[in-house]
Amino acid sequence: MKLWLAAAIGIAAIPLALQALPKKVDRFFTEERINRFAHCFIEATDADVHLCKIDREHIDWQLPEEGMPTFLMYAVANEQKVNLTPVKLAYLIESGAEPEKVLGYVLTISDFALFSQYVRSSGGPNAFGGRMLHDAAVFWREDRMALLVEELGGDLEIRDPLSEETVVLTAKRSQHSDGPLAAINWLLDRGADPTAMDDRGRDLCEFVSRGPDVRRGITEEDLASLSERLGC
Numbered sequence: 145m146k147l148w149l150a151a152a153i154g155i156a157a158i159p160l161a162l163q164a165l166p167k168k169v170d171r172f173f174t175e176e177r178i179n180r181f182a183h184c185f186i187e188a189t190d191a192d193v194h195l196c197k198i199d200r201e202h203i204d205w206q207l208p209e210e211g212m213p214t215f216l217m218y219a220v221a222n223e224q225k226v227n228l229t230p231v232k233l234a235y236l237i238e239s240g241a242e243p244e245k246v247l248g249y250v251l252t253i254s255d256f257a258l259f260s261q262y263v264r265s266s267g268g269p270n271a272f273g274g275r276m277l278h279d280a281a282v283f284w285r286e287d288r289m290a291l292l293v294e295e296l297g298g299d300l301e302i303r304d305p306l307s308e309e310t311v312v313l314t315a316k317r318s319q320h321s322d323g324p325l326a327a328i329n330w331l332l333d334r335g336a337d338p339t340a341m342d343d344r345g346r347d348l349c350e351f352v353s354r355g356p357d358v359r360r361g362i363t364e365e366d367l368a369s370l371s372e373r374l375g376c
Contacts, residue, residue: 175205177198177202178198178202178203178205178215181196181197181198181203181215182215182218184196185215185219185226185232185236186225186226186227187227188227188232190229190231190232193231193232193235194235196235198239199240200239200240201240203215203216203236203239203240203241204216204240204241204242204245214241214242214245214246215236215241216236216237216241216242216243216245216246217245217246217249219232219233219236220233220246220249220250220252220253220262221249221252223253223254223255223258228255228258229258230257230258230260230261233258233261233262233265234261234265237262237265237266238265243262243265243266243267243271244266244271244272246262247272247275247276247279250262250263250276250279251279251280251283251285251288256287256288256291259288259291260291263276263291263292263296264296268296268297268298269291269292269293269296269297269298269299270298270299270302273302273304273305274298274299274302274303274304274311276292276298277292277293277298277299277300277302277311278304278309278311278314280292281311281312281314281315281318281327281331282314282315282317282318282319283319284318284319284320284321284327286330289330293331293334294334298311300312300331300334300335300336300337301336301337301340307342307343308342308343309340309342309343310336310337310340311331311336312328312331312332312336312337312338312340312348313340313341313342313346313347313348315327315328315331316328316348316351320361322361323360323361323362323363323366324360324361324362325361325362325366325367325369325370328348328370329370329373332373338373338374348370348374348376349371349374349376352367352370352371352374352376353376355367
């Protein structure tokens with residue numbers, strides 16, 4: 145009786161196993177394609193990177209198992225290890241890699257030419273709701289911000305979709321080495337609207353009214369200067 149029951153359960157399980165098999169086989173060969181592409185890409189030069197082929201359906205397949213980053217994320221986060229160049233980065237995006245998925249890594253790119261190529265290849269500074277501009281205002285790198293605003297025409301009035309802050313309001317949280325007021329003044333010098341308000345009606349004058357914060361490099365003198373500039 146026990147043998148009969150075990151055999152019956154085993155036979156019943158066969159269709160389920162057969163259904164799962166194609167998915168496992170497809171995943172195996174997909175990961176193999178990604179791995180071959182990754183190896184080719186890392187070894188390639190600018191001149192021959194076009195020989196590394198992968199279809200658009202699989203280029204953003206996660207590597208090499210669930211929870212691991214896509215190859216574009218890996219390449220941006222390990223630019224030297226994968227011999228990433230502006231040409232090779234552009235090729236990844238042209239091949240279908242989704243640039244929005246790596247926004248969190250973009251400002252960590254150490255090579256300025258790579259950063260510039262990423263921005264240009266992914267739709268410019270106003271792409272993705274202006275997230276690059278808002279991130280740059282917080283994690284301040286003046287050369288990056290100058291590229292986004294002065295060279296590529298980033299819209300300083302583009303609003304963060306959550307807080308409705310313009311870029312200059314986001315800069316209140318800036319990690320600028322000279323404090324957030326340095327970032328705010330930089331943006332005001334380049335035409336940011338000094339009267340802009342967020343979704344709670346707070347403007348730069350409200351920020352001034354909070355007073356100094358030594359830990360963040362916000363001094364009374366700087367606040368007085370900004371207050372005079374704004375006419376608070």
